[in-house]
Amino acid sequence: MNVYLHDIPFEQAMGKFLERIEESGWGRLHASESIPVDEKAVGRTLTEPAWAQISSPHYHASAMDGFALKAENSNSAAPTNPLILSCTDQAIYVDTGDPVPEWANAVIPIEDIESLDLKSNLAHDRRKPDRIRIRSSVTPWSHIRPMGEDMVATQLVLPEGHVLRPYDLGALAASGNNTVRVRQKPRVGIIPTGSELIEVGKNAGRGEIIEFNSIVLAAQINQWGGEAKRYPITADEPKMIRKVVQKAIVENDLVLLNAGSSAGSEDFSSTVIEDLGEVLVHGISIRPGHPVILGMVRMVSSSKNEYYYEIPIIGVPGYPVSAALTGELIVLPLIAKWLGSNPQVAEEVEAILSKKTTSPGGEDDYVRVVAGRVGDRMLTAPLPRGAGVISSLSKADGLLKIPRGIQGIEAGEKVIIQLYRSKRDLERTIFAIGSHDLTLDLLAQALNRLDRRLVSANVGSQGGLVALRRGEAHMAGSHLLDPDTGDFNIRYIKEYLPEVRVRLVTWANRSQGLLIKKGNPKKIKSLKDLERNDIQFVNRQRGSGTRVLLDYHLEKLGLSQEFIKGYSNEEFTHLGVAVAVVSSRADCGLGVAAAATALDLDFIPLFTERYDLVIPLVYTNTDLMKPVFEIIQDQEFRETIGKIQGYDVSQMGQIVGEF
Amino acid sequence: MNVYLHDIPFEQAMGKFLERIEESGWGRLHASESIPVDEKAVGRTLTEPAWAQISSPHYHASAMDGFALKAENSNSAAPTNPLILSCTDQAIYVDTGDPVPEWANAVIPIEDIESLDLKSNLAHDRRKPDRIRIRSSVTPWSHIRPMGEDMVATQLVLPEGHVLRPYDLGALAASGNNTVRVRQKPRVGIIPTGSELIEVGKNAGRGEIIEFNSIVLAAQINQWGGEAKRYPITADEPKMIRKVVQKAIVENDLVLLNAGSSAGSEDFSSTVIEDLGEVLVHGISIRPGHPVILGMVRMVSSSKNEYYYEIPIIGVPGYPVSAALTGELIVLPLIAKWLGSNPQVAEEVEAILSKKTTSPGGEDDYVRVVAGRVGDRMLTAPLPRGAGVISSLSKADGLLKIPRGIQGIEAGEKVIIQLYRSKRDLERTIFAIGSHDLTLDLLAQALNRLDRRLVSANVGSQGGLVALRRGEAHMAGSHLLDPDTGDFNIRYIKEYLPEVRVRLVTWANRSQGLLIKKGNPKKIKSLKDLERNDIQFVNRQRGSGTRVLLDYHLEKLGLSQEFIKGYSNEEFTHLGVAVAVVSSRADCGLGVAAAATALDLDFIPLFTERYDLVIPLVYTNTDLMKPVFEIIQDQEFRETIGKIQGYDVSQMGQIVGEF
Numbered sequence A, B: 001m002n003v004y005l006h007d008i009p010f011e012q013a014m015g016k017f018l019e020r021i022e023e024s025g026w027g028r029l030h031a032s033e034s035i036p037v038d039e040k041a042v043g044r045t046l047t048e049p050a051w052a053q054i055s056s057p058h059y060h061a062s063a064m065d066g067f068a069l070k071a072e073n074s075n076s077a078a079p080t081n082p083l084i085l086s087c088t089d090q091a092i093y094v095d096t097g098d099p100v101p102e103w104a105n106a107v108i109p110i111e112d113i114e115s116l117d118l119k120s121n122l123a124h125d126r127r128k129p130d131r132i133r134i135r136s137s138v139t140p141w142s143h144i145r146p147m148g149e150d151m152v153a154t155q156l157v158l159p160e161g162h163v164l165r166p167y168d169l170g171a172l173a174a175s176g177n178n179t180v181r182v183r184q185k186p187r188v189g190i191i192p193t194g195s196e197l198i199e200v201g202k203n204a205g206r207g208e209i210i211e212f213n214s215i216v217l218a219a220q221i222n223q224w225g226g227e228a229k230r231y232p233i234t235a236d237e238p239k240m241i242r243k244v245v246q247k248a249i250v251e252n253d254l255v256l257l258n259a260g261s262s263a264g265s266e267d268f269s270s271t272v273i274e275d276l277g278e279v280l281v282h283g284i285s286i287r288p289g290h291p292v293i294l295g296m297v298r299m300v301s302s303s304k305n306e307y308y309y310e311i312p313i314i315g316v317p318g319y320p321v322s323a324a325l326t327g328e329l330i331v332l333p334l335i336a337k338w339l340g341s342n343p344q345v346a347e348e349v350e351a352i353l354s355k356k357t358t359s360p361g362g363e364d365d366y367v368r369v370v371a372g373r374v375g376d377r378m379l380t381a382p383l384p385r386g387a388g389v390i391s392s393l394s395k396a397d398g399l400l401k402i403p404r405g406i407q408g409i410e411a412g413e414k415v416i417i418q419l420y421r422s423k424r425d426l427e428r429t430i431f432a433i434g435s436h437d438l439t440l441d442l443l444a445q446a447l448n449r450l451d452r453r454l455v456s457a458n459v460g461s462q463g464g465l466v467a468l469r470r471g472e473a474h475m476a477g478s479h480l481l482d483p484d485t486g487d488f489n490i491r492y493i494k495e496y497l498p499e500v501r502v503r504l505v506t507w508a509n510r511s512q513g514l515l516i517k518k519g520n521p522k523k524i525k526s527l528k529d530l531e532r533n534d535i536q537f538v539n540r541q542r543g544s545g546t547r548v549l550l551d552y553h554l555e556k557l558g559l560s561q562e563f564i565k566g567y568s569n570e571e572f573t574h575l576g577v578a579v580a581v582v583s584s585r586a587d588c589g590l591g592v593a594a595a596a597t598a599l600d601l602d603f604i605p606l607f608t609e610r611y612d613l614v615i616p617l618v619y620t621n622t623d624l625m626k627p628v629f630e631i632i633q634d635q636e637f638r639e640t641i642g643k644i645q646g647y648d649v650s651q652m653g654q655i656v657g658e659f
Helices: A010-023 A123-127 A166-174 A213-223 A238-251 A263-276 A320-339 A391-395 A423-427 A440-449 A460-469 A490-496 A527-531 A545-557 A574-582 A593-598 A626-633 A635-642 B010-023 B123-127 B166-174 B213-223 B238-251 B263-276 B320-339 B390-395 B423-427 B440-449 B460-469 B490-496 B527-531 B545-556 B574-582 B593-598 B626-633 B635-642
Strands: A032-036 A066-069 A083-086 A092-094 A106-109 A113-116 A131-134 A156-158 A179-183 A187-192 A227-230 A254-258 A277-282 A293-300 A308-316 A348-353 A364-374 A377-382 A398-402 A414-419 A429-434 A453-458 A476-478 A502-516 A537-540 A588-592 A602-616 A655-658 B032-036 B066-069 B083-086 B092-094 B106-109 B113-116 B131-134 B156-158 B179-183 B187-192 B227-230 B254-258 B277-282 B293-300 B308-316 B348-353 B364-374 B377-382 B398-402 B414-419 B429-434 B453-458 B476-478 B502-516 B537-540 B588-592 B602-616 B655-658
Touching (some): A010 A320, A238 A263, A263 A293, A364 A423, A364 A453, A391 B156, A391 B166, A429 A460, A460 A476, A460 A490, A460 A602, A502 A574, A527 A545, A545 A588, A545 A602, A593 A602, B010 B293, B010 B308, B010 B320, B156 B166, B187 B238, B238 B254, B238 B263, B263 B308, B364 B453, B377 B398, B440 B453, B460 B490, B460 B545, B502 B626, B537 B545, B537 B574, B545 B588, B593 B602
Parallel strands (some): A348 A377, B187 B254, B254 B308, B348 B377, B429 B453, B537 B588
Antiparallel strands (some): A066 A092, A277 A293, A348 A414, A364 A377, A502 A655, B066 B092, B066 B106, B113 B131, B277 B293, B293 B308, B364 B377, B364 B398, B502 B588, B502 B602
């Protein structure tokens, strides 16, 4: 059977896998084990219902500090007709929680009696009078918690399949359950393969890749209630991989064979799986992650006591986003199946997609998104989509599934996203869309301390103004030079935001200049050098403030864009430009000094410009945005920014005006 | 200073406590420690921002399996004009992820080339041709992931105060962070005190109480990011308590001194705290939990190297619901403060209160509630409110705060509740309000397997019909005898639900009779014995099917309610009646056989009755209720019920009719 022919739909692949797992006998619930009822039991899954072994309370207990008595004996007591009871046989002191004597059927609280014949007035002696005087009667069973008031023996305390939470431990202990039977944790072995991989903690040379998929998978598996075991990195050698897989079969209930990033690596995975068992599925029509392999691997003993069993194995693709999706779509349901618990399904939220998102159509397409509320709309936007973009995993607020058959979703459409964060997190999100400035990271950091979350998108200054017009952001960073006046931003706000009232607040004056290789090997001195034939330039994207600045000065100097090599190579951030220079893709680019410092480049300062925050007036007085204004006025924060090369914070926080 | 005078408002108490903690130097963030980036780091809090140490990718990497080349060298290639490149110096094979050689600036995918001079046709040999032929040109930087595409060195990866999640570990590792600095876990010592307490696992005699507060608190503290340490139970002896507290001061950052249930126990707490430091607050106006003590305790060295420090201590009330609330309101914010993370705030939901809830008015009143959607309304109802009702902790779906100054909330009002469960859980909740039947626990158990959650309230058959009329339940159990026809339920449905169309489905026929002490010491034979002077009866509440049944037969037999001792003592469940008998509060009561079996009582069968489920037609075909109908038809489930004494399942699942 050739299983390599085509990617098959997810449901079909998973159905085939599960069917085969059932056949192998590995489809049953995991065995149970008995564990003590203590704090370590949190998160474990009950394999049988927990019934109350004893009632709670398990005897008639006094609900107050007071005296136990026969209610009938108090009948004649009244304010005008006090009654005296002997503390030898008619009334006995009881603490709250004490058992009420069998002969008594009520408790009269200590504050409702008078103690007679006390030895002293000390508090603890008030409990030992010879007699008491009462001035009111009590009804039977008053101030008593009758046996079983809370739970009655034999009652269901918690159902089978329940995942234990802290409070459940109290209910179990109170109902006389000293131990509980819980599902054994599914053991999942993770084998990272790939000759290019190195372990965390080692310095990565060119061509070496730090292996972290196994850490992310292990952390997820542990959170899902499994027990992950990470095996050492194995080189792309079928013999060696085979050996590790054989070891892992014995030690686990499921093996994840994580390929390296090269297509060759996956070939080794399938070779080894086929060798030790069978490949059921190779290729699922999901994106990212389509090269997933599903199979079974066997263990056959060589000794006299023959045994034979097989366990499932998953060939996990090497790219981190693909590996993560494989975990969520395939590993999680398997663990939940074995635990007999309902898989923890993510909360969902309806949101408006703020950016058109295309999809190949033939695959279920899983897109990681950011999300948050802007005004009265919940908005969501896709993160960069490469299977290797690990930052998209960490930054994702949720997952959007575009089912196969749909070729994309238009901006403005409503979508359902599965959340990775609480909805509360979405409500404390500030969307900053616009120009990129490195110090926004410090703002994000400071906002986090004040319970706000800054989500930035770098689309350039003009892109930010457009986002404000569309109601898709709470603020936009902008540094657009007006060539006629030499002022910044105001003219563009009037042009782009005629109908949105905004406040313009200065963030910082910053120095822009040329980012060049350390030591300036090409002897670049000014913008004029960009026309040199041996100089490769890297530009910022159209609509960015830096591009406007460049074009203004090129024109002023009478330089022509046509003669600048690399003028059409666009980067979206200052750091992107710096990276292009440091990695020899370009000789120079225009950017802020901080980007040069960050990547140890030289910097030729050329101009000073004003970087402002543009904030619609509808947000300036909101609870959400208040921390932004607090931070901008904070002396310590200003000093921190002021110390960064090229930043002048003397005008920070000044309101330029409202437009 | 006398701190015992009055309960003070929570904000004031907490303010005083925090101020004193600041003074003591214990108000700072906890120290940090360095830990490796691996799966064990999940849940830890960053003490400093994590910046990218290296870019990701940290070199220009091939995005495909293919051949690296100079884009300029491919310019002349076209379908009709193939170009041949040498694999020594013009094109070099690269795997996905491999570094692109410095001299190259593009990759052409392997599927777009033809290999020449191959040694064999084996897949891995396709990568080692002497020459390749290409038929199309490539643009510079195509199929290359440029250095820093994902993350650029110096960028913010995660802000200070961030609590690490699995994916974050990937982002940290990929950006060259081998270790991270995280906040040391706040250490919290928990000392349970009380001479009446025994440890989980020991058999509780009369007057002995199983100690579980420390387990619940420890589990919570660990979940909140702290490190809990439980000390052994200490008897109500100030000297012994003092000794344990002194030990705990040295070993922890915070001590919880959990009193026993008696008021005397709290006195010991305050005595010891005063002795070792000072009591700041004794009594906070919150309910439950007002006897909380807040204080500081000191450690003074006796050796030559003098040292002196003090740490906060909380005197936690003994009742479990009070202890839990103390944890949530006081311990959680302290731990969050030390971790520098935002306290995990619960999701909130707006719901309609379905039952009037009173409050003392002078205290912030915290009410544990159940919640779920019925039709298009989110409903919530208070759970039983005693401070000792541990089951209310385990059953609670959320917490309703009634602030001081408000004396209660009417049924039908909108309230905000803090959720202990996901909103999704609320959507999969089936509210069964009505008559109590023990086998509903088995239904709950079976529904749990089918991803439904049964929340039952025992209000009697008539109460259930009223709940259906008010739209507060999805189904009601009912066994109301029609004295005129001998049939069940139909007449009452017509009377109570004239405007609600319902389906009546039989659950089981069950035997009702007298529950009596084992061995029948009072020789009870029939209902006629209830008039005997030496027989104490326990009744069911008005409106319950069992009460209707009793009254019908009393009248038929010509017996008078007036002459039955205990006729007005009402219990709300069959088990409640059984408990009254087993604990000698009554000699007999009317109930189902299963209740007698549960508590090892004797049973005198008297009548057979039909117990039906009443389900509004608007729910009968919903996804939510489908599992109920599946279970009721399930042969195995029916057999399980049929085996219980007094249950006849021959009519189970039969539709009596729709009314």
